[in-house]
Every structure is written in C-alpha cells, then in structure tokens.
Amino acid sequence: MGFLTALSPRAIVASVLLLSSLAYDVAARPSPEPKADWVRKGPARKKMSNHIKRAIEGQSHTRRTEEVPCADVLAKPITAPKPNIWGQLTGEEISSVVDWLFAQEQFNLTVTEEAGPWDNTIQLVEAMWPNKTDALAFIDGDAPAPAKYAHVLLNNRATENPFYADILVGPLPLDNTTVSWEPLAFPYNKPSGDGKVRNLDADEDIVYEEWIWKISASIADITLDLWNGTALGLENDTLDIWGIDPLWQDNGRVIRWDGFWALSGDVFDAETLLPLGLYFVSDITGRDPSKWSLEGWLYNGTFYATTEEFREAYWSSCFTKNGPNVPGAWSATDHNGDVPPLDYNHPPTIVAPAGARYGVDHEQKYVEWMDFSFYIGFTRDTGMALYDIRYKGQRILYELGLQEALAHYAGNDPLNSGIAYLDTFYGFGPYAFELVQGYDCPTHATYLNSSFYVSETTHTHINSICLFEFISDFPIQRHTTNRYTSVTKNTYFVVRFVSTVGNYDYSFSYSFFLDGTISVEVRASGYIQSAYFAGNEEYGFRIHDNLSGSMHDHVLNFKADFDILGTNNSVELVTMAPTTVTYPWSKGKARNTMHLERSFVESEDEGRFNWAANQATQVIVVNEDVRNKHGEFRGYRVLPSTGTVHLTVLNSTNLANAGRWAEYDIQITKYKDTEPKAAHPYNSQDVHDPPIDFSKFFDGDSLRKEDLVLWLNLGMHHLPHTGDLPNTVMTTAHAGVHFMPSNYFEGDESRKTVNQVRINYSDGKTSEVQTFGQKTKAEDYNGTCKLVFEPVKADLWGYTGDIVVRKFPYDPNNPWFQTGSIV
Numbered sequence: 001m002g003f004l005t006a007l008s009p010r011a012i013v014a015s016v017l018l019l020s021s022l023a024y025d026v027a028a029r030p031s032p033e034p035k036a037d038w039v040r041k042g043p044a045r046k047k048m049s050n051h052i053k054r055a056i057e058g059q060s061h062t063r064r065t066e067e068v069p070c071a072d073v074l075a076k077p078i079t080a081p082k083p084n085i086w087g088q089l090t091g092e093e094i095s096s097v098v099d100w101l102f103a104q105e106q107f108n109l110t111v112t113e114e115a116g117p118w119d120n121t122i123q124l125v126e127a128m129w130p131n132k133t134d135a136l137a138f139i140d141g142d143a144p145a146p147a148k149y150a151h152v153l154l155n156n157r158a159t160e161n162p163f164y165a166d167i168l169v170g171p172l173p174l175d176n177t178t179v180s181w182e183p184l185a186f187p188y189n190k191p192s193g194d195g196k197v198r199n200l201d202a203d204e205d206i207v208y209e210e211w212i213w214k215i216s217a218s219i220a221d222i223t224l225d226l227w228n229g230t231a232l233g234l235e236n237d238t239l240d241i242w243g244i245d246p247l248w249q250d251n252g253r254v255i256r257w258d259g260f261w262a263l264s265g266d267v268f269d270a271e272t273l274l275p276l277g278l279y280f281v282s283d284i285t286g287r288d289p290s291k292w293s294l295e296g297w298l299y300n301g302t303f304y305a306t307t308e309e310f311r312e313a314y315w316s317s318c319f320t321k322n323g324p325n326v327p328g329a330w331s332a333t334d335h336n337g338d339v340p341p342l343d344y345n346h347p348p349t350i351v352a353p354a355g356a357r358y359g360v361d362h363e364q365k366y367v368e369w370m371d372f373s374f375y376i377g378f379t380r381d382t383g384m385a386l387y388d389i390r391y392k393g394q395r396i397l398y399e400l401g402l403q404e405a406l407a408h409y410a411g412n413d414p415l416n417s418g419i420a421y422l423d424t425f426y427g428f429g430p431y432a433f434e435l436v437q438g439y440d441c442p443t444h445a446t447y448l449n450s451s452f453y454v455s456e457t458t459h460t461h462i463n464s465i466c467l468f469e470f471i472s473d474f475p476i477q478r479h480t481t482n483r484y485t486s487v488t489k490n491t492y493f494v495v496r497f498v499s500t501v502g503n504y505d506y507s508f509s510y511s512f513f514l515d516g517t518i519s520v521e522v523r524a525s526g527y528i529q530s531a532y533f534a535g536n537e538e539y540g541f542r543i544h545d546n547l548s549g550s551m552h553d554h555v556l557n558f559k560a561d562f563d564i565l566g567t568n569n570s571v572e573l574v575t576m577a578p579t580t581v582t583y584p585w586s587k588g589k590a591r592n593t594m595h596l597e598r599s600f601v602e603s604e605d606e607g608r609f610n611w612a613a614n615q616a617t618q619v620i621v622v623n624e625d626v627r628n629k630h631g632e633f634r635g636y637r638v639l640p641s642t643g644t645v646h647l648t649v650l651n652s653t654n655l656a657n658a659g660r661w662a663e664y665d666i667q668i669t670k671y672k673d674t675e676p677k678a679a680h681p682y683n684s685q686d687v688h689d690p691p692i693d694f695s696k697f698f699d700g701d702s703l704r705k706e707d708l709v710l711w712l713n714l715g716m717h718h719l720p721h722t723g724d725l726p727n728t729v730m731t732t733a734h735a736g737v738h739f740m741p742s743n744y745f746e747g748d749e750s751r752k753t754v755n756q757v758r759i760n761y762s763d764g765k766t767s768e769v770q771t772f773g774q775k776t777k778a779e780d781y782n783g784t785c786k787l788v789f790e791p792v793k794a795d796l797w798g799y800t801g802d803i804v805v806r807k808f809p810y811d812p813n814n815p816w817f818q819t820g821s822i823v
Ligand SMILES: *[C@@H]1O[C@H](CO)[C@@H](O)[C@H](O)[C@H]1NC(C)=O
Pocket: 108, 110, 118, 119, 120, 158
C-alpha cells in the first residue's frame, strides 16, 4: 500500500491530517506527491500519518535582546582533524547508486512509487561503515581514508519466496569502469551466509485488504453490537485491527494473532490505550490468500474454532459482554486539572552568557567540548552513534551507540503474549523527529539535521540532534573546613536525539563530564501499549475502566567499543567480598570484615554476565600493559547509574534466536570486523534462523589483551500503573550507565576548571574569595552584555517537520515537507 492509501485503514486523525497535507503539497509543488512506502510496515506498528508544518522561518538561539548582544551562542566553527568516515552519503552519491541499481537488469527493480507486492524495490541506500582496522589506519596514521561503499538493501518480492538482500555497491564515487556489487554477508552470522533474509511482510497490504478487513466485515453484526463500530478499512472506521510482532514462525507455518482496538477519534494518539478484548488467529503461510485460513476467535478467555461457533455463542443468552475502553480526558496529553500554585509563572531557565563553549564542524559532524572530541554518525536502523571519542587526544571509545531496542510483553491474551518488538525493524533514524527547542533541549543548544533514505528520496529531519552544555544543580566537588570552603561547578556536555517508534518515545543522551566521565542514558515516554483487562491480573495492574497496563520489559543494547590506551584491553573484575581473617595484630581473633578479590574475564566463555548483587563487583576495562606510577592498571570503569535490566523471559518463545543480545546485562567479545552489530533489523523475519544470532559471538576467544567490545543492556521492567496515563513519564522511565576513569589519571581532572571558588573565613569574616581568574563581571563581556530575560524566546513557529528530496530522478531543487510516523 502506498503513501496515499496507507491511511485508509487507519485513524480518522490521520486522514484529517492527510487532507491538510495534500492541500499544502498541491499548492507547493506542481508535480504529484510520490507514494512513499517508506515506513517498514509491521503487523502492529505499521502506520504513518502525515502532517505539514510551516515553512522554515529560521531559528532563534538567543534569549537576549538585540541591544545587548553578548557572545555568539552558536557553536564555534572548527575543522575536524580528519573527514568523518562514519557520516552519511551525499545526495549525489545516493542518486548515483540508485541510478546504477535501476540500470542493472539482474535486480529487476521497480520504482517504489509504482511498485506492487510482486515487484522488487530498493529499501535502503546508506553509507557502508568502514572496518575498524582500515578506520584506525586512517584516523591514527597516514593511511588514506577507507574506500567508500554504499550499503544497499533490496526488497525482492517478485518471487514466491520474498526476501531482503543486503548488498554492497561501490566504490564511491561510482565510476562505470570500476563499480561492482557483492552480497553483504560478512557482518551477519546466519549459516547460509548469503546476506539474505526472508520477508514475511511482503503481502502486508493484501493481508489487510484481502483478509483482515473481510474477516472483520464478517462479524460486523457483533462489532456493531459490542462497540457500535466497524473495522472495514474505510476512512470512517471507528475500530482498528492489528496484532503480534514477530509473527509466530513454527513448523514452517506463519501465524498471526490480531486484536480489535478503538480508534481514539480525537487528535490524540491514544489507540494503544483502547484495546477491546477480541482476537482472531490466521494462518497466512505463503503468498496465496486463497490458501490462508482463519483458525479461530478468542473473547474473554474462551476460544471459538470458527466464526459460526463464535457468532452462535455471542448471540446466545448466556454470553458475557464486557465494556469497551473509551478515550477521554484521561487519554489526552493536554493540560488537564487544577493548575498547581504559582505554576503560571515562568520556571527557572538556563542561559549561556559567554556563548557556546564548544566547537562543531557541521560539515563533518565533529564536536569538541573542553578536552573531549568525537564524531557523529547516523543510520536508518539505530539513529545517532558516536565515534572516536577522545579525551585530551587519547581515544577512550572507538564506537558508542544503540544496537537494538526490545519491548517484550506478556499477557493472558495471545496478542500481548505474542508481542516482542525489535524496534530497528521500524528504525530509529526515520523517527528521530525535529526536537522542540526549550523543551527537548535548551534553547541555546546547537541543532544538527539527520537524514535517511526512503523510496528514492532522502528525508531530512531538521534539528533532530542537539548539542549543549548544561550545569547540574549540584557541584562536582565541595569541601568545608573551619577556615575555608571549596566548591566546583558541575558543567557537562550533552548530545541527544529522540526517536518516536510508534506509541513510544525514546530519548538518548550521551554526556561528558569534567572529571573525564562519559554517560549513556535512555529515557522513555509516549503512550504505553496496554491490554484488555479481562483475566489479565497476573500480567498487569488494572489502570482504567476495562484496561490493564500490560507488563513488559524494555531492553536496549548499546555497543561500547573501548580502546583504553590502544586496543590491547582486558576487563578486570574487582569485587568487595565479605571475609573472615585472623591478622598478626588481631590477638589471635578472627575478624569478620571484607576485602578485595581481583580477577580478569579470561575469555568469551565468561563473557556474558549480570551486575553483581549489591553492586559488589567493579567492571574495569584496563590496559594491562599500562600501569600508572603506583603500579595499578589504567582503565575506565563501567557502572550502572540507575537500575537497569536484561530480559526477564528465558529463551523467549516470541524471539527464539532473534534477541539473544537481551539475555545478560554485560556481554564482552573480542572485536571482529565480522561482528560489527548485535542485531539485524530483520531478525524478526526469521526468529529461529535470524541474520544475526548474538549468542554465536561467544565462541571462546581470549579476552586478555585484546580489542574488546562491551555490549551493554539498559532498560526498564515496565509495569504501567495509573501514572502512565496518558503518557509514561521520564522521571523514572530512565536507565543509564557511566564510564568513569579508574586510576586512569593521576588525580581528578575537574581540578583543571577555573569555575570553582575557595572562600576563606574566620571569626565571622570572609578573608579571601578566590575565583581563579573566572570572568565574573559585565565588563568581562565587553561592558555591554546583560542578561535580559524574555520568556519564550524559542521560535516554535519555526518547527517544520521533515524535508524530502527526490533521488530518482534526482531533483535537489524541489524539496517538500512530509513527516511520517507509525501510529
Ligand atoms: C521482474 O519483476 C517483475 C515484476 O516487477 C516480474 O513480473 C518478473 O517476472 C521479474 N523478472 C524476473 C526475470 O524475475
């Protein structure tokens, strides 16, 4: 189903938005809008809506009046030491690859806009990541930049057995005497090793048009009686139908369970709060709908093998009809309720009076703050990642970024029991929407764009990555004596992006601190996906009229490729353990006390483990060849900064081998070019034989003095309660990990900031205030700079949504606005 028709089975909301967007587009562009089949549809999170925002009006970074310009708040322009080899392809490069692909008869490609379910299309064109050995030779040595290739994903549907194929095309820039392609298989560990994975969604549109809506129509008498509504795939539907993800994949069969949901009927995206409690199961194996079969209905815990059986029971006198979930103020996110005291007054705000204290190379997406530097990469699957993170010129991490995010549900009904979203299927890149200044990030932040390929176009999310310096509400250091007090400000630097994958919003922040610490944090908000209440007590709190807050685990995997003083690294475990010792000085008495137990993670056989109870064990990435002058190994310690989790479910039936990465808190492997990622976005398409089975990484390699990768899981056991209505709040839907220097420096690096004070005092008098040369007076800012508070300086009318540029044929001068989301 293409873009224009994709909304028909969906929300009234979406169709209203579509109408306004069409009006805009027709006015703005003479050519008809292409059908953008860019949302990778899945059984549940399959929808996009579309809305149009005002034209770009320029953004306001300042919160000062014109007559008192202080320093420029924009990031200082700097030049990256080397080009960013983890960046994205240029528009010309993508266009040349797409042209070349269409010219190759063997691919038998159809333009997405014109493609049906039996046509081959281009799913993705992106920069291929370089192998680390080649990358290091370039960034650390004099070697030339690694050759540039395009990573292409073809969606081959012109066959009985549709499949996705990862291929490489290059080198870039394309030259028709040297260009070639090959299957991309080496990063994946599926036994067939051909870079292919089956596509279970090739007939997603047919499944709806020829199957789901017809089944729903066959019980319209019941849906009208139960809920005064129908789900027929029409614009005026008041009900919706969707189901499990991944599909059941057993014994060669492909089975889907679907459930009825109420459409919210207003502008709020509350559908996932409106389950109705009726489910049906279909065997949709193969591509011939005439061979598909409806295998039964489930309502209120009773299974009916046929529609006739269900209808007969339904209209019998003893049938119990349970009520619907109905949207209302409880499911809307707008202001609601009594305004708290003084809340109309503007809350405190942060300003950057001296301007940005960091530098950005916008072209190369390279950043420097204080003694830190790093490059930013961005991909369709996992959004933003950081590369070559250095402190004082010395690399700490080669790569730091998200790998996959899992939301694994459970329930007494087959729908909640069957859902285990692997979100890179949908992608974090396509849903990394524009950030709202002053809300998602401070107004003084620097914003970067990101883009992704879809359907022969590139979409650009404007201002979707933010960079800013902030100051904590607590100092990084303090001490008071009877003669002096010493305190140091805790300023830190943050790079952030937010991705709304369907009902849920994930905010990812990487922060850098004055003591050399780096942190990774994920926070979640948005609408929970809930369950119908009937019989679900064991799987969730009852949170509204007929609603259960369906229990689920969020597990998010991050790759942390450490390089501590080179790549010969080890992981030392230092445990604080209870012990009983008789000391020479203890007068022969045994003393119950504690001591340290030190060991190393020797090999991948010991490489998968959880945080120790009582946080007893320190996990430290060290370089055994580099001891500090006291004889201790220099290293970086990895420690959780909040509670964090791995998957509760053991050997998940839904995931089989597709989510093995979620099984432990910490997993350590020897770096291999053949193991660059923990997951493939289409692992869900073949859960028993996925492109990447993470558990196969653990094949006994030594982990002493090797290039190590830590695969860290952050997450939350989410048991939604009434406070998750209407949306989950980020205060506690939060998980994080710190990387802190451990015997790495000779002392605390934060002593180097002048933003500290020592106040001497005695006998009730201050005798000295030492500020170490800080600029503290207006004159320091040229005598003219005053902070003049003007509320709401961010130009929120400049929020625009995505910009789309056609790549085939390439038409860079006629961009248009179009924002897609999964609803
Ligand atoms: C090429 O694709 C078309 C559909 O787009 C299909 O009908 C045709 O059989 C395919 N040709 C080959 C050789 O696979």
